[in-house]
Amino acid sequence: MSSDHNDEGRRDFLMVAAGSFAAVGAAGALWPLVDQMNPDASAKALASIEVDLSPIKEGQAVTVMWRGKPVFIRKRTAEEIKQAVSADTTDMRDPQVDGDRAKKPEWLVLIGICTHLGCIPRGQSTGDVHGDFGGWFCPCHGSHYDTSGRIRKGPAPTNLEVPPYAFISDTKIKIG
């Protein structure tokens, strides 16, 4: 009789062990099928670019591509810097002072993608609409960004993102 009970316990153990082993195996087989969709080596290889700033005049802006995304580089005028620095951050949705967003006051580097749903805001050319705060305006759902790229009005939840970048020299930056 007691040996029967022992057998039951052993069978349960074997069932659980076999089931667990199969589950681990299935998960292990599934992972490559899921992970293959992540950004591949060729996408990661394009992770950094260098940009020469010397041709950009004050008040001008250029757009460069980094990781398939547009990056806005703007040489701000004294007036724009003043607006960005003096703006009151207390009632902003994503409060941030201008000094935390620009490494050098005259150069503003931003990822040019609206943080709402990924459209490209307008305001790079002088003829564009710049929105109510003199920076950028997203035409898709009406987000207004100021001269520091901060969200001031509209549905976007956060400021335009500042990509990782560094000044290699006075007129050259490396993004990424």
Place this chain on the structure above:
Amino acid sequence: MSDHSSSYVPSNGFTRWLDERLPIIRLMYDSFIVFPTPRNLNYLWTFGGILTFCLVAQIITGIVIAMHFVPHGDHAFASVEHLMRDVNWGDLIRYTHAVGASMFFAAAYIHLFRGLYYGSYKSPREIIWIFGVVILLLMIITAFMGYSLVWGQMSFWAVTVITNLFTAIPIVGEGITQWIWGGYSVGDPTLNRLFSLHYLFPFIIAALVGLHIWALHVVGSNNPTGVEVKSKTDTIPFFPFYVIKDGFMVVVFMLLFSWFVFYAPNYLGHSDNFIEANPLQTPPHIVPEWYFLPFYAILRAIPDKLFGVIAMVAAIVVLFVIPWLDTSKIKSVSKRPLFMPFFWLFVITCFALGYLGAKAPEGYFLIASQLFTAYYFIFFIIIMPVIGLIETPKELPDSITEAVEGQSGKEGASS
């Protein structure tokens, strides 16, 4: 019905041999020839057949288009134009596929509202309804992926906006979005996987349609009175009566379909999709295809990214639970005088949201879309449970036969 015994008799040696091994002819005979169907179904019940036609038409034209389409960011747009201009009958085949998507949704929405009006989601048809909602959800995803493959400006930016919805998920949103993209923005890997899945999903839909019809054939069709079948006189065989009725409406439907294909193939599309995708320039006004506009209006009615996304998803998910939200046992809205005005207000709400989805979300348009979005959810979450408890429905006929033949038939019998 599942409990009726089969009346199929194999007619020759081969079918007898086959019937003992794989009774597939018996299954078809029982399901589509002698199947007892309520005798009082109106033309709104023909949309199941119309939808089957739409699915088959989309799959056939789609397989042909895939022979010419190149799922690569540099070539997709050109390959679509190549199909339109160079391939024999290519323009006809592509327009049939593109217009077909619109016709598919038009028929699906009529089918859905028919189910809502006649209470086809109520016991014992909850499973049929749930499979229907799953099919609708897959249709939405499939149509969206198909539209993206054209790789025009509207395709590209629609993919950008919709995949960015996933960034609203806290913490893991960014990672999920890059996983969907296969990069750091919408690009060639994204297009390729959308093509792969766009080819797969219609076959999953076809399988689910099989389950939808299976579940339907277990409990039988609902009917305009909402009174269940009680006797043999309440039903007629599916063939020839409903085969003819469905077939007639499929032909009428094809007339409308053909009018669009031949006379206004681009009427339901957007002109910006004739411009090749440009990741550096967003079109001034992004609008989805007409069949997504009510959901798009709900997304934009809420001025918060995460809650907007939640509301849009909830607008579809709520359909899964309405068999339990509706507390009324009476199926047909025509027998529910208190509920009826709220039902028609809901229909108007869906049209209004469709109109507002195409407008910029500003000023009065924004306020209107917020009001209609509120009613959309109030209808399901408050009105459906409450009215069912407080209303006094109209008297139901004793049977389908009585509803069709009326009191006169009864009197004739008694006199």
